[in-house]
Amino acid sequence: MTPLPANYKTDALARLKSAIQAIQQSQPTPQGLEELYRDCEGLCLHKFGSDIYAMAKAELEAYASQRLGEIGRQPDASVLGLTTQFWADYTQQLDMIKCVFLYLDRTYVLQSANVASLWSMGLSVVRQCLVDTDMKSKLVRLILGEVAKERDGKSADQASLQSLIQMLVDLGLYSQFFMPSLIDATREYYSRESRRLVGSLVAIQPVEEPRPDTPASAMSVPQYLAHVKLRIDEETQRATRYLSANSKAPLLNVIMTQLIEKHAERLLMTSFDTMADAFMLADLANLYSLLTSVGKIESLKRYWATYIKKVGILLVQVPELDVSLVSELLGLKQRLDDIMKSAFQSNNILAHALRDSFESFVNTRRNKPAQLTAKFIDQCMRSGNKSATDEDIDSLLDRVVVLFRFINDKDLFEAYYKRDLAKRLLYNKSVSIDTERSMVQKLRIEYGLGYTKRLEGMLRDMDVSSGLDGKFTNLQQAQETCGIDFHATILTQAFWPTYEPLPLVIPREAELAQEQFIQFYNEKHNGRKLFWQPNLGTCLLKVAFDEGVKELSLTIMQGTVLLLFSERDELSYEQIQENTGLEGIELIRTLQSLACGKFRVLTKEPKGRDVEVTDVFRFNAAFKSSYARVKIGQILLKEVEKESKEVEEHVQFDRMYQVDAAIVRILKARKQADHPTLMSELPGQLKFNSTATEIKERIETLIERDYLKRDETDPSIYHYLS
Incomplete structure (x- = not known):
């Protein structure tokens, strides 16, 4: 191997160091980039990679420390701009330095454990400089100040903020240092804002009737909700424009906690009833979406149920409104359904509250809703109702059937409905026999065959009678023995209401036709006896x-x-x-x-x-x-009042025996039961509401009739006597 020149390492490192300094000062390098690359390659080949790495790190540390130190001593107003410029220059310089030392990255760095790339090392140098000085805290404070300015509606340099936030992300300081401070500052900001706004909330006022004593900063609940939605949109856009994407969820959670969750009761108490009364669907939808997002659905459910009961009782408990009660209830139910669908997204919890609350207030006035509902149907089904088409009537009856579900006194409804149906059929006052069948079918679907058995029997009687009447008319025309047109309807006594016989002396012609019909009927139905009701x-x-x-x-x-x-x-x-x-x-x-x-x-x-x-x-x-x-x-x-009294007395009479039968069934199965157990099981056996006093009277009657007896030691326990 050819020995290295004596000063090879020192001279090569000096040239590389000089190049780094030139790049940092934005000056041309003394040597060309290719020559510098060869110097780095030669040093690495001769195992001097660690010396190059140490030298580069020292130069980067010196430069970053000097620049950040200078920036830190500047006024606060200049720090963010200068830091932004520093970061842009530094990353650009680091990218060029990385190109010069590319061979170092590909050999020494890859072959050495726990040695970061030049890019990562360059970033860690800046991170360490920030952590070791107060620059980190200053940057966080100033960035948060700019965010607060923007929240207050003032302008902020979003490009610089985006660059600085990205710098913190790249340096690994965002989640560890900036994010907690951002969340704390956001919490404090919206906590102050919510206290200020909620503390000055005012009731909803018509636009044309402003209150002179209302401060300019005060807002109603709908306005407050719109403000919260705006704040959510602003924070979402802020997270998109320059904050890190993982900031969005925590920020929105802070907003919802401070602006909605902490003040949910106040918001509901202040204006929920007014918003529902005014049918403010958009504002109710805002309220629903915001409350559900913070888990306050139970609070909304409570106010929703209370509102329904309050409005409903105002209708049901006022006798003067009886004339239009069913129409008002249908209108109320439609309005509540619209709120459920349009504002509350048909939420199951709120839907259950609607059903329970509606049933609760409808039955606060015993018997009356059942009677008025049957009367309303009667008015709809009468032939005089010419303003509505068959489709309109059918749609209206569907809504009435929904109302029927909430009525507990279904036996009383059936009694009234049967009486009215009889009059419509017998006096030919029904708008349509098909509509009558459709309504009975709706009731059958809703409550079962047993409930509509007698109603269906009435309709069958009319069909059978129509066939008989046609045959009898043909007979009259063939024999020409009667001077009048005579028509009779055969009613099965078990299906129809009970009618008192009327001692009427009918004209001789009618009497002859009546006798002729009896003869005709007996030829077809031997053994049956007819009782005439001329009053019908x-x-x-x-x-x-x-x-x-x-x-x-x-x-x-x-x-x-x-x-x-x-x-x-x-x-x-x-x-x-x-x-x-x-x-x-x-x-x-x-x-x-x-x-x-x-x-x-x-x-x-x-x-x-x-x-x-x-x-x-x-x-x-x-x-x-x-x-x-x-x-x-x-x-x-006063026949209406008399008939109503008779119907209710008849139903009450039937109820007594149903209560008796239910009590005996329970005790026969159990052999003995205490009073609380009996009272808890009875509602499941009955199709109507019965008061504790009425049940107690029936128990005493059963004891007198030797169906039950009291326990000798504990009077609250009953025994079944077989």
Whole structure:
């Protein structure tokens, strides 16, 4: 091997050192880059790589220490800019130095353990300089100051911030030193802001009615929520523009904690009810998204449930609103559903709260919602409802069925519905038989076949009766034995409501047709007995007035009374009573409908709205109407209240036996049970709500009837007697 010149190592290192210094001073290197590369290669080949590495590190340390020391002594206003420039110069210089010492990186560095590349070593030099001096703290403080300025709406040099943040990331100082300080500063900033803003929150006010005493800085909850969303967007953009990407999640978490989580109760308490009342879907959606992101769904659920109960009870507990209660409840339910869908994203927890709360307030007024719901359906299903199409009615009934789910008194609803359905079917007042079947099918799907068995039986009776009526009409036409068109509907007693028999003496022609129908029916159904209910029927009479012939649509009672005047123009109250068999209120309300109502086909003396036993009635030949067919309705008086009372009494009577049966079933299975156990199991056996007092009365009755007995030592324990 050729021996090295005596000063080879010293001269080569000197040339490389001179080159590093020239690069750092932005001066041309004394030698060409290729010559410098050869010097580095030669030294490495002769095992002087460690000397080159040590020299380069010393030069980088000296340069970084000098530059950063000078920057650190400058005013704060200049530090960030100077540091940015230093970092740009330093990385550019380091990149050129790395090119000169490329052979060192590829040989000595790779072959030596725990020796970093020139680039990494150059970065570690700067990192150490920052850590060993107060420059690190100063940079962190100044960068955070710029971030705070930007949060306050002032301008900041985002390009410099991006470069400095990237410097901290490259130096490995971001997560260890900068990130904790950034989170702490962010927490403190938004903690102050939230205390200031939440402390001055004001109730929502109409835009056209500003409160004169409201400070300019005050904001409502919707405005506050919009402000929080803006802050979230700003921090997201900040993390995208110049902060490290891993800063986004911690920063947003701090914002949500300080602005939302700590003040969730205050935000809900201040304006949730107002926002829901005003149907502020966008603001409610903001509230929902922010609260759920901080795990405050239970708080929202509590206020949501309380609001529903409060608004619902204001509707249910006011008797004056009974006329429109079901419509109001449907409107409320639709509004709540819209809030659920549009604002709360159909959240299951809030949906359960909606169902539970709705059911709770609907049943605070016992029996009434069931009665009014049945009445509402009756109004929808009557033929007079011509403003709605079949599709509209079907859609409305779907919504009513949803309301039906919340009603506990389903047995009472069935009783009212059955009564109203009977009237619609018998008086031909239904908007459509197909609609009737559709509604019964909806109830069947909702509550089972057992619930709709009698309703379906009523519809079958109408179908069967229609077939029989067609055959009987053909028979009448063939025999020509009856001067009137007679139609009868066969009702199965078990399906239909119970009706009191009416002692009505019908005209002879109707009586003959009735006897003819009985004979016809018995030929087809031997052994069955028919009981006639003329008070449920209607008739159509052609009556000649001075103006001309009019067709009058009447009840059987009205028609029977009016036919008496075909022989005599004047009859007294007593004569009408004697010829029809009607007495008391039934006769009075029939005469009132004919002589005192809107269409007065009879006149009476003396005049007046009340009918007395001394009154005299005359046929009103001068009656006039623009209609060819005139429907004369019956005077209802207080029949509605009477029927409602009868329905409720009948249902209550049935409930007593259902409670008795449930109590006996439980004790028969257990042989004995204490009072709390019995009370806890009974609701699962019953389809209606029963009070503790009612259950206690039924227990006493069962004890008296020897179905149960009390324990001799503990009266709260009951024994089943087989």
